[in-house]
Amino acid sequence: MTRIWRFSGCGASSRLTELSDRRMETVRRLSINQYTVRNWTIPQLLEGCAAEQIPYVSLWRDKVAETGLDETVKLLGDTGIKVSSLCRGGFFPAATLDQQSRNLEENQRAVDEARVVGAEVLVLVCGGIANHNLDRSREMVVEGVDRLLPYAEQAGVKLGIEPLHPMFAADRSVIVSLREANAISELFKSRNLGVVIDVYHVWWDPTVYSEIARASGSIFGFHVNDWIVPLPDLLNGRGMMGDGVIEIRRLREAVTAAGYDGPVEVEIFNEKLWQLPGGELLRLIKERFLRDV
């Protein structure tokens, strides 16, 4: 917690000092997913978050490659900002055995990067349908986790299976519910395997609260945003917290009740918000994070 206290200690604004303990605690868990501020490079993101006393970021591998792994690590050290997660591994279903092998190697590189940047979890987006066979694709996810997990355990990196919304079943993740993610997680009984819960993907599910409770002890991440009506776009139409229908606070409380006290990531892909200046967007996020999460 040393680094986080450094933020609160050296630059707390009068607004922040007026906040209740609960609210201070909340801000201390805030993480900005890099693609929420898509146009920023890693140096810009870390500088922007430092200015706003935001203690965590979630990084994407393409952005890490752009800045360079060593430079990223150096900047993280300079700013004291921590990495809540690295996006992403996964995409296990493959049309051929050769493709499956290449996927494994790519996932091992992702584990290495997660270790180097000190990410609390490597997010697994499991991948869509291969060879027009949904059941077989789901089996390939289990096989993929089975092959990757020993490597992650060796590296001391946690893998978090993130179920995506069913509307992504075809092309992004055949794992579409927390129930399935929990089932895979339980299959392996490893301290390095758990789930990542994003409200956008799971809010609609009648079993979500029982599945959150079931995930107790293996929740490795919690992501917030909102579902706006009408949805502007499947992929890039996510809303700012408070602008939609998701009962975010209730879900956050359920996740807390299940024992999760790690960073809370704001992950919003939204064409309109990407047009805002990054600093302005961060201030809006903090405001909504305090009010609605």
Place this chain on the structure above:
Amino acid sequence: MTRIWRFSGCGASSRLTELSDRRMETVRRLSINQYTVRNWTIPQLLEGCAAEQIPYVSLWRDKVAETGLDETVKLLGDTGIKVSSLCRGGFFPAATLDQQSRNLEENQRAVDEARVVGAEVLVLVCGGIANHNLDRSREMVVEGVDRLLPYAEQAGVKLGIEPLHPMFAADRSVIVSLREANAISELFKSRNLGVVIDVYHVWWDPTVYSEIARASGSIFGFHVNDWIVPLPDLLNGRGMMGDGVIEIRRLREAVTAAGYDGPVEVEIFNEKLWQLPGGELLRLIKERFLRDV
């Protein structure tokens, strides 16, 4: 079956007579949902289907109102085409008690129309979230069914709960899985209450095959189309059978194994297909129906 045989008997094309028994049986179950050929009025739809020896249509209430109920009944009698379903009742969650009462009256009118046109089922699209409360909205669906069911029983009309895809949970149906639809259906134990299964809404669900088996005896409708990648639009981006990832044949076989032998509706809302001449679209549907359903 008299009316259907009339089609096969008096105008079977050489193509049709060459078909195997199974295929003949398949075409005899084909129904065209009116919004698949959106630009057509009811007279056009019935004439078009008669020309293509398609024995069933699914009608929408706004189109029935446009043509008039009496005229619709007369045209149905003239052509011998039967009504697989009427779209739609439902939309139970309401912000106020007053709105809830008005919904009930509207649903009763829908039951009356379903009776008059001889629809095999009145499709219930259950409605989205009222008052930002998902759980309460789901309760209001059960309450709504509870109030409407005696009226439907009296009228001899079957009500079919159609779970919609979770991406419609906010604004169209808080009932997003066959599991929930079955649970409501089982709650009432009425021969007039069952489920309607549309492949577009349920294909992604890991429990879909067990839930289809569970629904045995209370499947009141089966709808086909496809999920294309990338999806052009949530609402009006459905695909023609064979153009997407849904394992339609497997789902159809599961529904058949569960004892359903009623009409199979083609329900495709697609901007591009709406631009085709209606007759051409019907011929394409028949071709794909035989090949992929």
